[in-house]
Amino acid sequence: MKDEALSSLYTPALVVDLDKVKRNVQNMTERYEKLGVQLRPHMKTHKTLYEHTHGYINTVVILCDGSLFVCFSSECADIMTGGTRRCIVVSTLAEASFYADHGFDDILYAYPLPFDKVEHCAALSERLDLFQVLLDHPDALEELKKRPLKDGRQWHVWLKLDCGNGRAGVLYSDPGTLKLALAIAQADGVELTGVYAHCGNTYKCKGVEQIQAVAQETTNLTLQFMEKLKDAGVTCKSSIGSTPSCSHPVKDMAQLSEVHPGNYVFYDVQQSLIGSCSLEDVAVKVLTRVISHAPHRNQLLVDCGWTGLSLDGAGTLPTGYAVIEGHTDLKLVSMTQEHGRMEPISGPLDYSKYPLGTMLTLIPYHSCATAAMHSVYHVYSEGHLVGKWLPTRGW
Amino acid sequence: MKDEALSSLYTPALVVDLDKVKRNVQNMTERYEKLGVQLRPHMKTHKTLYEHTHGYINTVVILCDGSLFVCFSSECADIMTGGTRRCIVVSTLAEASFYADHGFDDILYAYPLPFDKVEHCAALSERLDLFQVLLDHPDALEELKKRPLKDGRQWHVWLKLDCGNGRAGVLYSDPGTLKLALAIAQADGVELTGVYAHCGNTYKCKGVEQIQAVAQETTNLTLQFMEKLKDAGVTCKSSIGSTPSCSHPVKDMAQLSEVHPGNYVFYDVQQSLIGSCSLEDVAVKVLTRVISHAPHRNQLLVDCGWTGLSLDGAGTLPTGYAVIEGHTDLKLVSMTQEHGRMEPISGPLDYSKYPLGTMLTLIPYHSCATAAMHSVYHVYSEGHLVGKWLPTRGW
Numbered sequence: 056m057k058d059e060a061l062s063s064l065y066t067p068a069l070v071v072d073l074d075k076v077k078r079n080v081q082n083m084t085e086r087y088e089k090l091g092v093q094l095r096p097h098m099k100t101h102k103t104l105y106e107h108t109h110g111y112i113n114t115v116v117i118l119c120d121g122s123l124f125v126c127f128s129s130e131c132a133d134i135m136t137g138g139t140r141r142c143i144v145v146s147t148l149a150e151a152s153f154y155a156d157h158g159f160d161d162i163l164y165a166y167p168l169p170f171d172k173v174e175h176c177a178a179l180s181e182r183l184d185l186f187q188v189l190l191d192h193p194d195a196l197e198e199l200k201k202r203p204l205k206d207g208r209q210w211h212v213w214l215k216l217d218c219g220n221g222r223a224g225v226l227y228s229d230p231g232t233l234k235l236a237l238a239i240a241q242a243d244g245v246e247l248t249g250v251y252a253h254c255g256n257t258y259k260c261k262g263v264e265q266i267q268a269v270a271q272e273t274t275n276l277t278l279q280f281m282e283k284l285k286d287a288g289v290t291c292k293s294s295i296g297s298t299p300s301c302s303h304p305v306k307d308m309a310q311l312s313e314v315h316p317g318n319y320v321f322y323d324v325q326q327s328l329i330g331s332c333s334l335e336d337v338a339v340k341v342l343t344r345v346i347s348h349a350p351h352r353n354q355l356l357v358d359c360g361w362t363g364l365s366l367d368g369a370g371t372l373p374t375g376y377a378v379i380e381g382h383t384d385l386k387l388v389s390m391t392q393e394h395g396r397m398e399p400i401s402g403p404l405d406y407s408k409y410p411l412g413t414m415l416t417l418i419p420y421h422s423c424a425t426a427a428m429h430s431v432y433h434v435y436s437e438g439h440l441v442g443k444w445l446p447t448r449g450w
Numbered sequence: 451m452k453d454e455a456l457s458s459l460y461t462p463a464l465v466v467d468l469d470k471v472k473r474n475v476q477n478m479t480e481r482y483e484k485l486g487v488q489l490r491p492h493m494k495t496h497k498t499l500y501e502h503t504h505g506y507i508n509t510v511v512i513l514c515d516g517s518l519f520v521c522f523s524s525e526c527a528d529i530m531t532g533g534t535r536r537c538i539v540v541s542t543l544a545e546a547s548f549y550a551d552h553g554f555d556d557i558l559y560a561y562p563l564p565f566d567k568v569e570h571c572a573a574l575s576e577r578l579d580l581f582q583v584l585l586d587h588p589d590a591l592e593e594l595k596k597r598p599l600k601d602g603r604q605w606h607v608w609l610k611l612d613c614g615n616g617r618a619g620v621l622y623s624d625p626g627t628l629k630l631a632l633a634i635a636q637a638d639g640v641e642l643t644g645v646y647a648h649c650g651n652t653y654k655c656k657g658v659e660q661i662q663a664v665a666q667e668t669t670n671l672t673l674q675f676m677e678k679l680k681d682a683g684v685t686c687k688s689s690i691g692s693t694p695s696c697s698h699p700v701k702d703m704a705q706l707s708e709v710h711p712g713n714y715v716f717y718d719v720q721q722s723l724i725g726s727c728s729l730e731d732v733a734v735k736v737l738t739r740v741i742s743h744a745p746h747r748n749q750l751l752v753d754c755g756w757t758g759l760s761l762d763g764a765g766t767l768p769t770g771y772a773v774i775e776g777h778t779d780l781k782l783v784s785m786t787q788e789h790g791r792m793e794p795i796s797g798p799l800d801y802s803k804y805p806l807g808t809m810l811t812l813i814p815y816h817s818c819a820t821a822a823m824h825s826v827y828h829v830y831s832e833g834h835l836v837g838k839w840l841p842t843r844g845w
Contacts, residue, residue, distance in 0.1 A: 065543075065566055065845050099787060146788045148460075166788065167741040169753050170807035171460055191742050194806045217744070222789055226746045255786070346562040347586050349612070351621045358564050358845070362822055366761040391650070392494060392818055393541045393561065394617055411589045412565035423787055427757055427823070430843045448825045450460050450753075 060440045061342060061433075062414055067363030068342045069429040071444065073436040075338035076320055080134050083301065083319050090309045095163065095294065096135040097317025099146040100423045103131045103432065103444035104157050131444055132159065135320060144296075144315045148172050153447040155183055163187040165251060165315065167215065167223050168195040177202050180210060187248055191215040191225045193235055196242060203244045211248040212239050213294070218252045218276040219269075227252075227276045233283055240289045249292030249312065250284070252277050257299035262330045270300035274307045298322070302331040323422035324378050325368065334378065334418065339432075341377070341417040341425060343395065345409050353404050354388075357395040357415060364390065365428050368420030373400070377417035387417065455835045456737060456828075457809055462758030463737045464824040466839065468831040470733035471715055475529050478696065478714050485704045490558065490689065491530040492712025494541040495818045498526045498827065498839035499552050526839055527554065530715060539691075539710045543567050548842040550578055558582040560646060560710065562610065562618050563590040572597050575605060582643055586610040586620045588630055595637055604641040607634050608689070611647045613671040614664075619647065622671045628678055635684045644687030644707065645679070647672050652694035657725045665695035669702045693717070697726040718817035719773050720763065729773065729813065734827075736772070736812040736820060738790065740804050748799050749783075752790040752810060759785065760823050763815030768795070772812035782812065 061070060080096075087094040132154060136143060141161040145151045151164045152175075160183050164176065168190045179186040181204055190196060190212060199210050214236050217224030225232040240247040254273040260266045273295050281293050295308070296315035308314065321339040322332040343359035370376045375387035379397070389396045397415075398404065419425035426432065432444040456465060475491075482489040527549060531538060536556040540546045546559045547570075555578050559571065563585045574581040576599055585591060585607060594605050609631050612619030620627040635642040649668040655661045668690050676688050690703070691710035703709065716734040717727040738754035765771045770782035774792070784791045792810075793799065814820035821827065827839040 066564070067845060166753075167751060169461070169739060169741050171739060192806055198806070217746070221744075221747060222786060222791070223742050223744075223751055229746065344564060344566060346564050347618050349616075349618075351612075351624065352616060356562060356618055358561075361760075361762070361819065363845075365756075366764075366819075367756070369761075369764055391617060392822075396617070411587055411593070424756065424761075427787075450462060450758075 060438065061435060064342060064433055064440075066342045066344045066414065067359040069426065069432045070340050070342055071321070071432045071434045072338045072340075073434050073441060075336060076131065077134060079319050079322060079332075079336060079338060083316065084137065086301075086304065087314060090304060092309060092311055093142065093313040095142045095144050095313045095315045096320070097144040097146070097165075097296070097315050098132060098135070098150055098154065099144075100317045100321055101131045101426060101432070101444065102150055102153070102446040102448070104133075104153065131320065144317065147450045148175055149447050149449045151179060151186070155179055155186070161185040163189070163213065163315075165189050165213065165215075165253075167191050168198065170195075170198055173198055173202055177204060181205050181208055185211060187211040187213060189213040189215050189251060190239075191217075191223055193238065196235070196239055196245070199245055200242055209244055209246040211246055213249045213251040214239060214247065216250055216252040216277060216280060218254065218273045218295075220253050220255045220273075222253065222255060224252065227280055232280070233287065236280075236284055237287055237289060240291070247289060247291045249294055250277060250280060251315075252295045254295055254297045254300050257297045258325070258329060260299060260329050263303045266299045266303050266330055267305050270295075270303065270308065271305045273300065274305060274311065278307065278310055298326060299329050299331040302326075318423060321422040321426070323425075324372065324418055324420045337418050337422070339419065339422045339426065340380065341419060343415050343417055345411055345413040345415065346394075347411065348406050348409075349396075350404075350406065353398055355385075355397040355404065355406075355409055357387075357397055358393065359395045359417060360390045360393040362392055362428055364395070364417060364419060365421065365424035366390070367424035372420060377419055380416035380418055382415065385415075455833065456830060459737060459828055459835075461737045461739045461809065462754040464821065464827045465735050465737055466716070466827045466829045467733045467735075468829050468836060470731060471526065472529060474714050474717060474727075474731060474733060478711065479532065481696075481699065482709060485699060487704060487706055488537065488708040490537045490539050490708045490710045491715070492539040492541070492560075492691070492710050493527060493530070493545055493549065494539075495712045495716055496526045496821060496827070496839065497545055497548070497841040497843070499528075499548065526715065539712065542845045543570055544842050544844045546574060546581070550574055550581070556580040558584070558608065558710075560584050560608065560610075560648075562586050563593065565590075565593055568593055568597055572599060576600050576603060580606060582606040582608060584608040584610050584646060585634075586612075586618055588633065591630070591634055591637060591640065594640055598639045604639055606641055606643040608644045608646040609634060609642065611645055611672060611675060613647045613649065613668045613690075615648055615650045617648065617650060622647075622675055627675070628682070631675075631679055632682055632684060635686070642684060642686045644689055645672060645675060646710075647690045649690055649692045649695050652692045653720070653724060655694060655724050658698045661694045661698050661725055662700050665690075665698065666700045666702065668695065669700060669706065673702070673705055693721060694724050694726040697721075713818060716817040716821065718820075719767065719813050719815045732813050732817070734814065734817045734821065735775065736814060738810050738812055740806055740808040740810065741789075742806065743801050743804075744791075745799075745801065748793055750780075750792040750799065750801075750804055752782075752792055753788065754790045754812060755785045755788040757787055757823055759790070759812060759814060760816065760819035761785070762819035767815060772814055775811035775813055777810065780810075
């Protein structure tokens, strides 16, 4: 990371290693091709498409007839979908609209149907070949039924199942859950497209064995629910996901229709501690510079506060809020809006090693949270800056 | 907050009460007019100007001659400067450039001189009537001297003093501190404009007495340093700041040249707990909606995760990550990227009170952190939406 191109960036700067992104994506893609399960990548971590949106264009080629041909060398959503622009998951309607506006289709808005956005969801359902929503409450089904789609179209609905994750979803074991699934399947103008379980409880795991225990449990509970549905005469898709479980699938996951991980495109320190990846797989970093010395506190000040890194992880790492690449003896002990305080894990700080202006590289605890703080991601490959990715924001 | 206009917003939504903003600003302005001290408001909390930047215009009046007159009803930086567009503090160079590009001047970039941005600072210094930088290390002075300004202009430099805050700044008691101040004052092409102390240690206070003890201590130490400078034949401005201390000034602050609070424009729950304001003064809220029920966990799910609120405060309030307006029995216990989990502080949840789609209002723990998560602030006055403010981001 001592490349001249990177050192030209204003800090703090979010930088993305394009080669690692491609490798992470390739590994995940091949894993599910082998397993025969459809990979439906989640866009929530990066929320980017390419660098065109705000006027950054990588290469413009002027053709013989004088027309312009615009080359986008680095398209994250394209990388994740292998260029098909089909079969993605999003967490906000802003993402759904952003991708729909850029030629993506077969989009699953995997979020408990928000009542303020039903009309917007209807518009996307009427416009795209396949826009899919999710719900986990009978009242949400009633809300959809109040807004029948035009031209005989159906609402494509996934039922969210809570298999022990403890966030959204109806509980797998609740008798009302099967009843809700059947109500969706039988409702006019509505189709039960699938059953969706997020196994975010893998985030409490350490190591492959624990991850796979959660993956197995979630798979079992989901497949058992699919059996119940089948017994009631209903068939539909099934999908489970989370980056840890999808990085280390169990064999039975081959019986699912789909998986939907997202964070794997970047990974992060948290994922490396869970056991999803190695620290070397992390594709996103934050560059920061030393801006001051505080010898009266044995500390360095750097130009990355929580606006550049986020507060996720709450400083629980031995090295504080991040891993400082190549400086295992340093700890990012605290941050305010635009300042970070670093100190040695032990002993006095050798200030001669860190003159003002020194660039340091932070490996983030949680890449989704860190990426959310940046309006521009600087993309590099083999030490050269090759483009900018500009995320969509909001809801 | 049950107004029809607000209920039309997609959630999560950051809403700003324009009347409270104006009242908070008026109180602070009058306080320092009475004390005879220049108020230099900090822009870091809101970072907005008006709604024009991205194409949102409040009112367009077509004049008789056919020309257009554009009305910006709600200009936060204009409110804070009383329309003068002079005498502000910023925390990033992006803010400095944003305000400079919109006709602001007398801008203090109160951040330890970042070596990557010296050329950009020089350009602003050569372009504006008064662009001021800050430093706290002899090497930063050397860096400035390497880039003399054109046309005989001087670098306007504030020395950052650490009077016990423990972030940036040279320690007030260090013999090297006076030496650095004199070196700035004596350097060719450089002027010692002032001495600047941020008393962020007021954030550890509870109540006016403790706040004023820190304000008194910071004032004393700053004024003592000014005396030392005077004894050495150097005079310059002095400034201290933080919203708690500036909300409850001590008499001796009248001897300072300036103060530089920022958060007071919005205030927040943290400030109300410190004693800077009452909860009723908080001018910024986040609207959220109930998206799901989780009776198996006695919880509600709302559509505000950390992308809508930030993780600041780490859930330390009795009500978790925020105060839920009008629902003192509810606690926002945890958040992930787009989901918030709420539960009663005690007892079983009465779900009939919170049907799906119910709007709830979160009063944020730290408004700077919450505002940083939003690309649009929805501004309302007396229950009507009156405009949008669009913040600048980045560095």
